[in-house]
Amino acid sequence: MKTKDNFRVSTLPPSFSDKDVKVLETSSIPNNYNYTVSGNGIAVLVVPANGSDRRLNISNVTANGTGRLMIITDRDVVIGESSRGSDPISFEIINPAHIQVSIITSGNITVANGPSPFYTLVAEGPLVASGNLTISRDPGHLVNELLPAFFVKYNPAYVLRLNNIAADGSVPVLKPLFTFDFSQEEK
């Protein structure tokens, strides 16, 4: 892994420390990316747009343990293009998601068809987009009769750990991610 400074990385690291914040300078999350966040914590990966390159592909991503990675980007995210998903026979609600990251983008999210044959794609939530969420994934009528093409499993670990960071202010660079109540009176 080439590291330019404390934040910037040109390739995805296999492991993160708790409360790590990294900026990825390339434009892809490799399929079948596997990562670990130590201490069952949370790490943040920022993927900025690179000129006209505003697309970010995310397919199968697996987390080791309960530590989680949150991807924050201003790109249009396309998910599942390399993921076959779960067929109706192997799908169970308790199975791990195919995309074990939370995605927050100021752009759009598109759920794409996978390599044939492809089935239900399961991602972890919260899944947040300022723009549209377009579900273009169509596994065909035989699958569609049984399961949705796209399924989001909410993982409360993200909000829980972020709340701890907001409360103790331990990651100042994440300050813009948080909000506060505000009231004003003039005298």
Place this chain on the structure above:
Amino acid sequence: MTRYRLKKDNGGQALLFVVVALTISTVVGVAVATRTLYLSKRVASTDTYAKVYYAAEAGVERFVALSDEELRNISGDGGNAGSTCGPTSARWNTTGDKCEFELPETEDGGEIKTLTTVDVKQIQYNDQEGTNNKNYSVNVSHGSFSTINLRNYSGGSIVLCWRWDGAGSRALYYRLHSTSGLMSRKLIVPPDFSAPTTGSELPFETGTRGYRYCSSAINTSFNPSHVNVMSLGGDAVVGVFPSLTADLPFQGFEIVSTGTLKEGVTQIKVVKSIYVQRSYQYVPGFFDSAIYVGGNIVAN
């Protein structure tokens, strides 16, 4: 033919006329001058008032967006004994125990110089009317969460109350968290709320503590970190009351920014204060949703 020369004694009427005319013109002149001075003073006063108001607003803008830690340090509760003004470029006034600054020429743009003083302190309550009625209240938008800090709260229970203006009714949903996970979540539904009421309703009290409804005491005996509250059916004001045995922990900051005239129109005394209450930072409500989009969800 005898010619008579007209010789008439008018008894000084012309002089009287001249004197009256001079008096009138003098009175009018003085009135005009006075009015001009008055208008000038009013313009100066309005101008000064505006500058002083901007000075007070500038204090709010500089301080309100600071991090919780920076504001704690400024308030003196963050281990820095309140002797710093953080990254605001204001200076610490040891006499007043406040931060102060002057707006630079480019912002102020005139001979009127203002001084802004900013006082920051942490607050536990923002509604303290009546005995045992002190509470921390938040304006909650329909369908979105606000967060109330409960770290180090030792009271064992809290009471949640809510009120709203206008017709209709509101239900209250809360999620109580510890630092390690979700501890409990409940929907509190008053009888006049028309939506489906199946599920985990809590008992409620009516018309107490200045609110329309209150929950019964909610158990917080497991070291909670925070409680998220959401109003359903419309916007509401939610108040959090501690038990009688303990105080709520700090919830945020009160920032008082005061603009005063430093030099310029010295005969005009103008003071403007802006009081701001700003909660601790918390994770925005959309993190409580599995899917949250600003646009549309489209299937094609």
